[in-house]
Amino acid sequence: MYKKIIINLAMAMITPLVIASPMEEADEALAYATAADSNFYFETSRNVKLSVFHPDVTGKMSVTSQISVPENSILAVKLSSFSYNANENWVCGIRIVDVMDEDLRESDAADEQDFCIRTDAIKNTKLLESSNGKNKEAFLNYLKTGQVKELHELGFQAYNPQNALQNYQTFKANASTGGSIISPLKNCGVGCLTVTSEYGMRKHPVLKTKRLHKGIDLRAKIGTQVVSVYDGKVLATRTEKNRKTGKMKGYGHYVIVIHPQKGIETLYAHLSGFKTSAGRPVTQGQTIALSGNTGIGTAPHLHFEIHKRKNNSYVPVNPRTYVAQMLNVSL
Numbered sequence: 001m002y003k004k005i006i007i008n009l010a011m012a013m014i015t016p017l018v019i020a021s022p023m024e025e026a027d028e029a030l031a032y033a034t035a036a037d038s039n040f041y042f043e044t045s046r047n048v049k050l051s052v053f054h055p056d057v058t059g060k061m062s063v064t065s066q067i068s069v070p071e072n073s074i075l076a077v078k079l080s081s082f083s084y085n086a087n088e089n090w091v092c093g094i095r096i097v098d099v100m101d102e103d104l105r106e107s108d109a110a111d112e113q114d115f116c117i118r119t120d121a122i123k124n125t126k127l128l129e130s131s132n133g134k135n136k137e138a139f140l141n142y143l144k145t146g147q148v149k150e151l152h153e154l155g156f157q158a159y160n161p162q163n164a165l166q167n168y169q170t171f172k173a174n175a176s177t178g179g180s181i182i183s184p185l186k187n188c189g190v191g192c193l194t195v196t197s198e199y200g201m202r203k204h205p206v207l208k209t210k211r212l213h214k215g216i217d218l219r220a221k222i223g224t225q226v227v228s229v230y231d232g233k234v235l236a237t238r239t240e241k242n243r244k245t246g247k248m249k250g251y252g253h254y255v256i257v258i259h260p261q262k263g264i265e266t267l268y269a270h271l272s273g274f275k276t277s278a279g280r281p282v283t284q285g286q287t288i289a290l291s292g293n294t295g296i297g298t299a300p301h302l303h304f305e306i307h308k309r310k311n312n313s314y315v316p317v318n319p320r321t322y323v324a325q326m327l328n329v330s331l
Contacts, residue, residue: 044124045125047070048069050069050075050115051116052115069104073098073099074096089120091116092114098267127139130278184228184229184266185226194219194327195217195327216303216318216320217301219301220301221300222292226287226291227286234278234280240295249295254267266307275288304319
């Protein structure tokens with residue numbers, strides 16, 4: 001059982017974004033547009049505990065659950081829901097982007113959750129190059145001074161009504177870039193993709209345990225070019241290894257790409273090599289990796305995931321609904 005901690009969180013919450021008519025129908029698009037500049041990403045350098053707070057019967061905020069993420073986990077601070085309490089040393093508005101832990105990764109416990117982290121823990125992290133420039137500067141200043149105020153102000157600037165129209169116009173100008181989704185395997189058109197394992201609960205073919213498969217597996221020979229399905233930016237190129245043996249496990253080599261204008265993040269796993277690096281912008285169809293059979297698997301293939309924006313978070317969805325036109329349905 002988790003130890004219950006009672007904390008009076010007089011949170012300094014960000015003013016909600018209000019958009020007047022005739023832009024009400026643009027709320028979701030605007031959320032995507034602001035998301036492009038309102039997240040910054042960092043990697044943990046040690047195991048970190050994330051907490052969820054809810055008010056108790058007295059109105060005080062208390063920890064209702066905790067989750068421990070291993071070192072080298074990627075977390076994002078969502079300035080849309082960012083808050084802090086200087087007296088209690090908590091920063092909230094944290095979401096889990098990626099963890100190098102198969103059980104935790106394939107659990108839905110971390111999806112759609114806003115977490116809080118102690119400020120002393122967030123100081124022992126590394127900012128990722130994929131973060132927006134202003135966010136980088138604010139975060140580095142926070143690490144230097146220990147003052148969270150600048151991050152709070154940055155979030156307010158991103159979400160106040162004065163900037164809403166400009167953000168929406170930026171979204172409108174860029175939303176058409178990249179067009180419809182393309183195959184994650186290069187030069188693979190209608191009816192080309194073959195799914196070897198579907199999205200959803202399954203018995204793992206190697207580990208023999210039942211767990212959620214958050215993507216689809218696509219048949220691919222080792223060395224097949226893997227491309228970005230939309231314009232975006234590479235969040236990370238990662239290699240999952242057993243810390244004791246050094247042997248690759250889980251996803252092996254994999255790439256995460258963020259696509260703020262589309263409101264999604266994509267993941268490409270079991271790769272044999274990288275053709276890009278973290279922080280680089282990529283265009284739709286640009287080669288980012290080569291398919292392979294690294295990590296845990298039974299044969300060469302590409303594991304492909306789509307995480308869609310929902311309630312200021314990103315949750316896994318079935319990629320089949322996106323690439324249905326390209327699937328080989330004859331099998």
